[in-house]
Amino acid sequence: MNVYEARLAVERIESVADDVLALSLRHPLGAELPPWEPGAHIDVVLGPGLERQYSLCGDPADRRSWRIAVLREPDGRGGSAHVHGRLGEGDTVRVRGPRNRFALVPAPRYRFVAGGIGITPILPMLAAAEAAGAGWTLLYGGRTRGSMAFTGELERYGDRVTLAPQDETGPLDLPSVLAGVSGDTLVYCCGPGPLLDAMEERCPTALLHVERFRPRERSTGGETEFEVVLERSGRTLTVAPGVSVLDTVRAAGVEVLHSCTEGTCGTCETDVLEGTPDHRDSVLTDAEREAGGTMLICVSRCLGERLVLDL
Template identity: 85%
Template sequence: MNTYEAELVVARRESVADGVVALTLRDPRGAELPPWQPGAHVDVVLEPGLERQYSLCGDPAERREWRIAVLREPDGRGGSAHVHGRLTQGSVVRVRGPRNHFVLAPAPRYRFVAGGIGITPILPMLAAADAAGAEWTLLYGGRSRGSMAFTQELERYGQRVT
């Protein structure tokens, strides 16, 4: 299998919750990135021996950028500390993928459940279900409202999100 691999630049870094940063990655020459479907993830090579997988949480129709979000885990194995401590706008990272082991199957209705940073693969699924005209609801939990990423983006869906 021939997998896409390239050096991408952090075009944007934003705080999306307490301890969570979202990174928008782009090709430095402005080239399109490979297509992906909701549920997909990429491998991010942060340094030799430090590689992590992050769900794509942007818009699959936007072919010039990929968005990931990373929770800072103080007791983790170093990936989130690297992202939070070293990656800024303009940083370059090696990225492989996308791959999808969490495919959204077509259905007339869905009940999504997400907790904490687990919202990342669900975001594009919500948009896809909405665009398909499916009935859906989301139950989203977290330790506190401030620790829950993308709550402002979810507000557009109104009462379908609890």
Template identity: 80%
Template sequence: MSLYEAELVVDRRESAADGVLALTLRHPLGEELPAWEPGAHIDVVLGPGLERQYSLCGDPADRTAWRIAVLREPAGRGGSAHVHQELGQGDKVGVRGPRNHFALEPAPRYRFVAGGIGITPILPMLAQAESRGAEWSLLYGGRSRNSMAFTEELSRYGDRVTVAPQDETGLLDLASVLDDVPEGTLVYCCGPGPLLDAVEERCPAGLLHVERFAPKEQETGENTGFEVELAQSGRTVTVAPDVSVLDAVRAAGVEVLFSCTEGTCGTCETDVLEGAPDHRDSVLTDEEREAGETMMICVSRCRGKRLVLDL
């Protein structure tokens, strides 16, 4: 299925917290934007070679606008600096998507944990959980209260939301929300890697859904070479031990969508027709990895000698 691609206009810029800028994007001709569900993100093309993924954090029922929030990262790769310093109201940006590897599955109860800018995909999930009549709570941490985005919006939920700035309360009390989780509860977490790792240690895998902004450290075996047959293109390419599937495919002249090249954004997800992928991404669930129906070709490899991909 082809993804929506367009140039949207920055309709509004507003501070969501210290160092966090919220942008509202609209179609220049007022056209409706594609529907999306909480947990979805879009690719934002800021310039040549400058493409980033941001979670949609507005109202899914509003088809006239998409809202994203961008954390200013001084040690980043330039995307956040461009947004904060150069992208003004009325400017146009390319977008592609939305995609969703973090959808809110139906459940009678939820426990949400967010750290810093990780609140962005969680925010619309709360409204969806509310509309479903589910029981839920949110534990939201950050460096300081002023750095935590959307706290005013969250205040309408009362004591179901616990805002816990580290400079006031220390590290998040994960035991208070993750120990003795009632049956039927799903846990959703987004934030920095150490927080996600800590939550994963406490929470059974079947209950937990996470979204990572940076790749998870993984133990991998030694890279070996293998062949990849491209079913649509009628070509077979050899993937050397020091080359990714993505680079090998592109070197063969086959154009594919990609972005992060780290296995976190899901842009390069490709259907696997034959063979066993060696999954090294930070997107797929354990069940999806076991099924082996898709792979992120920017980082994942082959557990055998041959793959057949739908490219």
């Protein structure tokens, strides 16, 4: 699969909230960028060992510019500190993508829930829902009003948007936003892990779409050895306890596109031809896990002794 990869110039950096910067990226020669749809993200390579995923939050119709927003995370792994402390207008960054594991499925009605920087993939969804004539509401929470990005852009939607800064209104009222949700209403949520966990407890799985910026907590048991057959490469490898399929495959000289190595971005999703995966990712839906047709090889393992992969 061919994936767009290029060095893009940082055309503009704008503060859109406390500790949140919005970056506009363009091709240095003015070339058009690949099309994307709401929910898509790109990989941004900021330096050695600093590859991060950011949701596109601009206008999909703008083929000359991509916009992302980056929250400064003092306890992060260095990506946001690099953006906030070292990246400037005119600098270039290597990007790859876009990819979309959080696509907006057509529906008559939507309930959108965003927490903090989770507003970024939701923002273009609102415009798409509006253009499609769908009914929708947004509940958007944050620590304080000043910490909530893009509130100015949301003003045009009027009372369909409810801002809920925690220091003013307390925790998000999820029962109210989910009241009356039925089969023709889809619920989209992005934000911190506890918010997504609470939504998954309260909302029917068939109606809920979530995107996680951090991997969900999962059991790490079952670290047993198993065999992986690479069908296209004609190789059979042994995956040792505590070693990922991805690292095993790459150590054997078979390159696989990958990024987060945490099971959150979906870059390394691989078709499973035989065997039963032990899914440990935060991307696939329950239905996709049950079908067992693909797996995220950076974190997932095998429920058995053998997997055959389309590699």
